[in-house]
Amino acid sequence: MSDLFDFVVVGGGSGGSVVAGRLTEDPAVTVCVLEAGGNGASPLVNIPTGAVAMLPTRLNNWAFETVPQPELAGRKGYQPRGKALGGSSAINAMVYVRGHRWDYDHWASLGNEGWSYDDVLPYFIRSEHNERIDNAWHGRAGPLWVSDLRTDNPFHARYLDAARQTGLPVTDDFNGPEQEGVGIYQVTQKHGERWSAARAYLIPHIGRRDNLSVETHAHVLRIVFDGTRAVGVEVLQAGKTRLIRARREVILAAGAFQTPQLLMLSGVGDLHELGQLGIPVVQHLPGVGKNLQDHPDFIFGYQTQSIDTMGISIRGSARMLSEIRRFRSARRGALTSNFAEGGAFLKTRQELDKPDVQLHFVVAMVDDHARKLHAGHGFSCHVCLLRPRSRGSVRLQSRDSRDSPLIDPAFFEDARDLDDMxxxxxxxxxxxxxxxxxxxxxxxxxxxxxxxxxxxxxVLRQRTDTVYHPVGTCRMGVDSHAVVDPQLRVRGLQSLRIVDASIMPTLIGGNTNAPTIMIAEKAVDMIRGVRSELPHTEKIADISAVKETVHAHA
Incomplete structure (x- = not known):
């Protein structure tokens, strides 16, 4: 490995994979990606049901815990985060959801110019290769494959029938003109296999682009500064520490927990908190590690006799043998399941102008993040609050980057969140x-x-936990507590940019992987000094016609 590149990217997850893949399209630009985990290319990652082995364990997973949560009966929460190329997109449920138009318009209203829905839609479209939907809201030429589920599970129809029986709207597309409704999720899969951000943007170019260097099992210890300019990072790999230097920029893409942790370890954060650990201050930014937001989530669980659901039984084992054969021959069936197959965005009160809760209907019994198993078969339903008011934090446990950060999502700290739940x-x-x-x-x-x-x-206090969407700990803004500006540059410093979910000013109403990929696509244009605009305004001139088309397919 050389020790000098134009760009050094810390983290090979959704943000880092996109940035590195896009920047190295220019053969004159050199990029080094540093990933603490492995290459994310195993069958455990690529076969969708492999997530059940990774989520509750340390396989490709940082498996963080929170500090005790006072409003959750003093329990520690669980925070799985991907540790491999692809990051959390290598272990997640592959749900492709962008959020609501209001979320991005709200970001723009806070002073973040260029981040309205109309501004970010071209980047969602650019990234996407939708296998089925071809309309104004979707792309069909991007590297991120988005597909319908291939499980052929009869519970899809039962779930949608239940929605119709209760009078809830049914939708065919959560990412179209209207988010509200009950439907079956589209997923980031290609031909029945997980299509992580790394498989989409990074892995195809490793060994083929001379200007791309990807280092795995490379743990970044700190950012190195020359005054207030980031000039590289110190990295521990195979027991040796070395300096990897950046001519142009260091780009942090380590996620909502580890990006603020790395900043603070490097002397960027609240000077009083850094002083308590004896860390020399490079830049006083009190917003680093603050503003943590996450979706509080509760899970209903039911036992059933149906072996159409996942479970532990003799009948289920016999069925799974045939499902293995089916996956091998056709890449269809139960092994392609993301478990959270059904979804919904609903309003708890009809007077609301947008959905305030999200459902994940799971074709298995889920208990404590799959860390507790039940005999027999079952199905579950997650319900999470989309825009909680509570705000938490990420702090340092010590000066050692190998120690987990102190994660406090502060679930239900604002009592109104519990009322809404x-x-x-x-x-x-x-x-x-x-x-x-x-x-x-x-x-x-x-x-x-x-x-x-x-x-x-x-029961909410006893069983609520995360649905894996932490954001906001290095928020974008124009005020004194913002960590990055709307160009994603760290305030008060040079040559340092953040490209991950930590920059979100507020939590979006939905899953966070697709928005993180969008953020990275947009960041690449910022780095290049260009702005991407698709002719979507003309394509969606007749919105009512598109709405009719969407509902006709529902």
């Missing part, structure tokens, strides 16, 4: 009790005896 709980149970699903329920495992609002609050 009570309404979300009731709405979700109403859907689960619809005849199309209720007839398949053998036992309600977690909520059978929960009736009153106080009992709902109690």
């Amino acid at each position: 009570v309404d979300a709980f009731k709405l979700t149970r109403w859907l689960m009790n619809a005849p199309a699903l209720a007839e398949w329920i053998k036992r309600d495992v977690f909520t059978a005896n929960v009736r009153t609002d106080e009992e709902v609050r109690a």
